[in-house]
Amino acid sequence: MEKFSAHIGTAVPLRRSNVDTDQIIPAVFLKRVTRTGFEDGLFSAWREDPEFVLNNPAYAGATVLVAGPEFGTGSSREHAVWALLDYGFRVVISPRYGDIFRGNSLKQGLLTVELPQEAVEQLWDRVEADPAMAVEIDLVAREVRCAGLVWPFALDDFSRWRLLEGLDDIGLTLRHADSISAFETTRPSFGVVVN
Amino acid sequence: MSRTLAQKVWDAHVVAKSEGEPDLLYIDLHLLHEVTSPQAFDGLRLAGRKVRRPDLTIATEDHNTPTDNLLTISDPVSRTQIETLRKNCAEFGVRLHPLGDPIQGVVHVMGPQQGLTQPGMTIVCGDSHTSTHGAFGALAFGIGTSEVEHVLATQTLQQAVPKQMAVTVTGELPADVTAKDLILALITKVGTGGGRGYVVEYRGSAIEKLSMEGRMTVSNMSIEWGAKAGLIAPDETTFAWLEGRPFAPTGAQWDAAVAYWRTLPTDPGAHFDTEVHLDASSLTPFVTWGTNPGQGAPLGDVVPDPESFGTEAERAAARRAVEYMDLRPGTALRDVAVDVVFLGSCTNGRMEDLRLAASVLRGRKVAEGVRMLVVPGSAQVRAEAEEEGLHEIFTAAGAEWRFAGCSMCLGMNPDTLKPGERAASTSNRNFEGRQGKGGRTHLVSPAVAAATAVRGRLSAPADL
Numbered sequence: 001m002e003k004f005s006a007h008i009g010t011a012v013p014l015r016r017s018n019v020d021t022d023q024i025i026p027a028v029f030l031k032r033v034t035r036t037g038f039e040d041g042l043f044s045a046w047r048e049d050p051e052f053v054l055n056n057p058a059y060a061g062a063t064v065l066v067a068g069p070e071f072g073t074g075s076s077r078e079h080a081v082w083a084l085l086d087y088g089f090r091v092v093i094s095p096r097y098g099d100i101f102r103g104n105s106l107k108q109g110l111l112t113v114e115l116p117q118e119a120v121e122q123l124w125d126r127v128e129a130d131p132a133m134a135v136e137i138d139l140v141a142r143e144v145r146c147a148g149l150v151w152p153f154a155l156d157d158f159s160r161w162r163l164l165e166g167l168d169d170i171g172l173t174l175r176h177a178d179s180i181s182a183f184e185t186t187r188p189s190f191g192v193v194v195n
Numbered sequence: 196m197s198r199t200l201a202q203k204v205w206d207a208h209v210v211a212k213s214e215g216e217p218d219l220l221y222i223d224l225h226l227l228h229e230v231t232s233p234q235a236f237d238g239l240r241l242a243g244r245k246v247r248r249p250d251l252t253i254a255t256e257d258h259n260t261p262t263d264n265l266l267t268i269s270d271p272v273s274r275t276q277i278e279t280l281r282k283n284c285a286e287f288g289v290r291l292h293p294l295g296d297p298i299q300g301v302v303h304v305m306g307p308q309q310g311l312t313q314p315g316m317t318i319v320c321g322d323s324h325t326s327t328h329g330a331f332g333a334l335a336f337g338i339g340t341s342e343v344e345h346v347l348a349t350q351t352l353q354q355a356v357p358k359q360m361a362v363t364v365t366g367e368l369p370a371d372v373t374a375k376d377l378i379l380a381l382i383t384k385v386g387t388g389g390g391r392g393y394v395v396e397y398r399g400s401a402i403e404k405l406s407m408e409g410r411m412t413v414s415n416m417s418i419e420w421g422a423k424a425g426l427i428a429p430d431e432t433t434f435a436w437l438e439g440r441p442f443a444p445t446g447a448q449w450d451a452a453v454a455y456w457r458t459l460p461t462d463p464g465a466h467f468d469t470e471v472h473l474d475a476s477s478l479t480p481f482v483t484w485g486t487n488p489g490q491g492a493p494l495g496d497v498v499p500d501p502e503s504f505g506t507e508a509e510r511a512a513a514r515r516a517v518e519y520m521d522l523r524p525g526t527a528l529r530d531v532a533v534d535v536v537f538l539g540s541c542t543n544g545r546m547e548d549l550r551l552a553a554s555v556l557r558g559r560k561v562a563e564g565v566r567m568l569v570v571p572g573s574a575q576v577r578a579e580a581e582e583e584g585l586h587e588i589f590t591a592a593g594a595e596w597r598f599a600g601c602s603m604c605l606g607m608n609p610d611t612l613k614p615g616e617r618a619a620s621t622s623n624r625n626f627e628g629r630q631g632k633g634g635r636t637h638l639v640s641p642a643v644a645a646a647t648a649v650r651g652r653l654s655a656p657a658d659l
Contacts, residue, residue, distance in 0.1 A: 016515070017508045018387055018487045022626040027607035031259060031272040033233035033279045045628050068508055070388045073421065073487070074624060075605075076231065076323040078339035096388050099423055100323055104339035117508070156355065158216050169341065170242070173349045176211040176219055180351055183210045183221050190444040190452040192224055192311055194290050195250045 001109045003166035004139055007090050009063030011135045011146075012053055013124040017068035021101060024072065024080040038079055039086035058131040066123045066135075067094045072101025072112075081108045091137045093144065095120055106159045107169060113137060113144060119151045139163060197462035199359050201394040201426050204334040204459065208317045210351055217353040223316040225346050226302045227254035227289065229280040230607070231321030235344035236283040248350045249288040253311065254280060256294050257301045258607050262570050262597035265295045273608065287347075300573020300599040303327040303541035307411065308575055310440025314429035314456040319346055324541045324623065326417040330410035331437075332429035332459050334394070337418060357423050360393040361467040364401040366476035371657055373551070374409030375543060375621065375640035376481040377401065378416045381473055383481070383491040390422030393469065396461060397427050401475035407436040408547035415542045416623055419488040428460040480655040482528055483625045483638040485516035490625075492528060494643065494655055500524040519627055520635050521615075528653050531637070535618040536567040536648040537630070538594075538641055540604040543621035544572025546579055548641040553585045555645035555656045556592040562651030567594035568610065570602040594648065606631045619647040 029041030046052045053059060065084065071094035072080060081104045084092065091111045105112040115123075126133055126147050136145040139160060144151045162169070173180075198206070211219040225248075232254070239245070246252060259273040268274040277294070284291040292298040298305060303324050306312045314332035319325060321343040328335035342352060368377065382389075397413055405413065410427045417425025434453055437443045444452045483491040484498050490513065492499065501513035501524065517524060522531065538544075538552050549571065561567045569589045571577035577599055580586055586596045603610040604622040612618055612634025621644050625636040637653060646654040 015511070017512050018489075020487065020624075020626045022605075022624065022629050026628055026632070027258075027605045030230050030607060031270070031276050033237075033276055035234045035237065045632055068511075070421075070487075073387055074323065074418075074626060076321055076337040076339050078231070078234075078341060081339070096391065099391060099421060100337055100339060100418075104341065107339070107341040169353060170244075170345050170348050173219060173345065173351055173353065176351075179211045179219070180221070180349060184350075187221075187223075188451070188455065190448040190455075192313060192316070192442050193250045194224075194253045194311070194442075195288075 001166045001168065004109050004111055004163040006136070006138045006140065007063065007111070008134050008136045009090065010059070010061065010132060011064035011066050011123065011127045012059045012062045013127045014053060014065055014067040015124060018070045018073060019067050020074035021072055021077050021080040021098070022074055025077065025083040030077055030079050035082060036086060038083040042083040042087045063088055064091045064093065064135045064137065065089050066120055066127065067092065068120065069095040069117065071097050073098035076100045078104045078108070081105045081110050085110050093120060093123065106163065109163065111137060111139060111163065113153045115144060115151050115153055122149065197465040199461045199465045199467065200332055200396055200428050200459055201334060201359060201424070204315050204317065207315065217355040219351050220317060220354050222319050222346050222350055222352060223251060224311060224318045225252045226306055226318065226320035226325070227252060228257050228302050228322065229276045230258045231340050232283065232343055233276065233279045234340050235347055236287065238344040239347055244348045246287040246289060246347045251350060252289050254284050254289050255292040255299050255302050255305050256280060258601045258605065260294050260600040261609055262600045262602045265598055269609070297574050297578070300575065301541045301544060301601055303415065304544055304572030304576065307331065308573055310437055310443035313437060313452070314433060315459050319352065323418040324415050326422070326425050327411050327415040327541055329414040329417065329424050329426040330407060331433055332426055332456070334424055334426065336424045357394045358392050358468040359466070360390065360395045360469045360471065362395055362397045362471045362473065363399040364397065364473045364475050365399045366401055366474045367404065368401055368475045368478060371642065371655060372478045372480060373640040373642055374405055374412040376478055377475060378413045379481040379483065379488070379491050379638060380478050382416065382420045382488045384473065385420050385471060387419065387487050387489040388421045390417065390420045393422050395422040395425045397425060402427055403430065406547055407432060408545045411545070412542055416488065419623055429456045480640065480643050482643060482653055484520065484522060484528060485513065486519055486625055486627050488623070488625060488638060490516055494528055494653060496528055498522045498524050498526045498528065529658065531653045532651055533565060533619045533637070533647055533653065534616040535612060536565060536644050537603040537618055537620040537622060538568065538644050539570030539572060539602050540622040541572065542623045543641050544570060544576065546576055548621065549576065549580050549585050552641040552645040553588040555642055556594065556649065557588050559592055559649045559659070561593040561648045565648055565651050567648045568597055568603060569594050570597045571599045574599045603630050605629060619644050619653060
């Protein structure tokens with residue numbers, strides 16, 4: 001995972017709630033066995049509508065997606081995170097996320113920031129008034145800044161540290177390899193064994 | 196100290212606990228399927244890692260598979276994904292039940308049916324409906340592909356300690372109301388984000404009276420209201436269901452297992468961070484009208500007016516939903532005509548679901564112009580249903596009797612809605628395009644699905 005400490009970019013206002021992972025990337029794109037190249041699947045049904053916000057050239061090149069509550073609910077497909085990253089997004093801002101999507105995003109270096117609904121609405125208004133307006137996300141200070149406004153956001157210390165250092169989870173867990181082996185000797189004898 | 200069921204299962208699986216870090220949890224069973232695993236196996240190969248515990252890992256093919264035959268996967272991309280799973284399982288020594296195998300099926304139907312799902316276990320799968328296995332008092336949840344790779348490599352997961360919620364369902368479900376109606380009503384009450392950050396325990400007299408199939412339907416949809424997992428305390432119903440299944444312990448091991456399982460239910464006085472109450476006796480058949488599982492209503496109601504909702508976010512979502520669903524506010528839900536009825540999925544693809552639907556369809560016909568697909572959740576469900584003659588009832592009614600798989604639940608195999616088609620579906624998600632691009636989904640119980648097939652409009656058996 002690439003290190004993430006701060007990001008400055010322009011933003012796309014996605015004025016929708018309950019953007020489930022089937023909208024972020026429909027199941028037909030999940031048949032691939034690769035980990036890259038999912039940008040064509042991102043919001044593919046909605047992108048067929050010329051009025052959809054991602055089709056507005058004013059937002060071309062934006063790297064921050066600002067969405068309504070319950071973003072990324074539904075399916076566990078990590079492809080939703082890959083599609084957002086492959087399309088060029090580095091940060092998503094929403095009042096609330098689906099749990100599995102949030103976990104997936106933080107493991108892949110897509111920063112998912114939780115801000116209150118009021119802050120999201122202020123961001124929508126500002127970005128719509130001036131699509132070239134820069135939004136700054138500072139993971140060290142845990143702040144979002146835009147047009148002189150500052151919103152603090154919460155993120156647990158461990159997830160923040162992993163993002164700042166770009167750490168690999170499996171590597172971190174293998175620090176505990178001895179504990180895993182020790183635990184395995186204590187498992188109940190009636191436990192399921194598949195083979 | 197008094198602990199909840201979920202806390203007991205959690206505590207029994209903590210491998211390492213460090214200040215300021217998530218707990219490291221041991222995983223007892225890792226279920227794999229073709230969609231969310233290929234990139235994880237690639238990751239292992241790149242890092243030169245092995246599957247740590249192939250003996251705690253099992254795979255099947257379900258999402259991409261056709262349900263009209265067992266031999267030909269016509270889409271080359273789907274075929275490649277299936278072949279990739281087969282190669283990966285062979286290379287890494289993972290047991291696989293492929294298409295055509297007598298045990299193959301939707302992963303969350305296959306696991307419990309084989310007795311692989313047992314109380315007190317930790318179970319994960321790269322699929323959000325892994326919550327299904329919580330019905331046995333297991334801590335079971337869906338994970339992404341990075342975590343699949345993590346479990347393959349280490350048999351553990353880093354997990355932050357969740358909050359605890361109790362959903363207490365008192366009273367008794369009326370005769371024509373099912374577990375599906377119960378969970379749909381609950382999701383509409385609490386909203387799609389209502390369970391976020393919580394492990395939930397479903398309890399109370401109405402839950403205790405449910406069969407294992409009914410409990411699995413309830414736990415299955417935990418993720419649809421955002422819960423991390425949805426557990427139900429193991430009891431005599433659980434033990435009776437498990438005993439004698441292929442992977443269930445036997446003899447003295449069975450006795451030891453049951454003795455342990457009896458210690459798992461929540462202690463009196465254990466603390467829940469949040470409690471939700473629902474009265475089962477007040478419930479009626481329940482369906483969804485919108486494009487998320489929280490947009491539902493009793494079948495006897497009308498399509499709601501989007502302007503009647505409390506917040507602007509809800510109003511905007513409802514406006515968009517009724518437009519997508521092509522519904523007019525005020526229309527009686529019983530007047531909504533459907534093109535397709537889908538009976539199946541990890542939510543409602545088990546024997547009890549098929550029996551219930553067959554009891555409604557017996558001696559009746561699927562309405563002219565309606566297509567009904569009956570898709571058993573596993574090859575074994577299909578075989579059992581045929582032994583009971585259920586397939587003859589379905590085919591005599593004019594429904595299609597198909598092979599096991601995820602089928603029309605998710606629009607990833609040839610079973611899809613065409614743009615504009617409307618379905619009554621026993622699956623779990625009514626998202627835009629979920630069952631095929633431009634398709635419209637109403638989530639219903641197996642009883643409502645069968646009655647709807649006969650009348651051609653959303654209906655309960657009492658309407659026939």
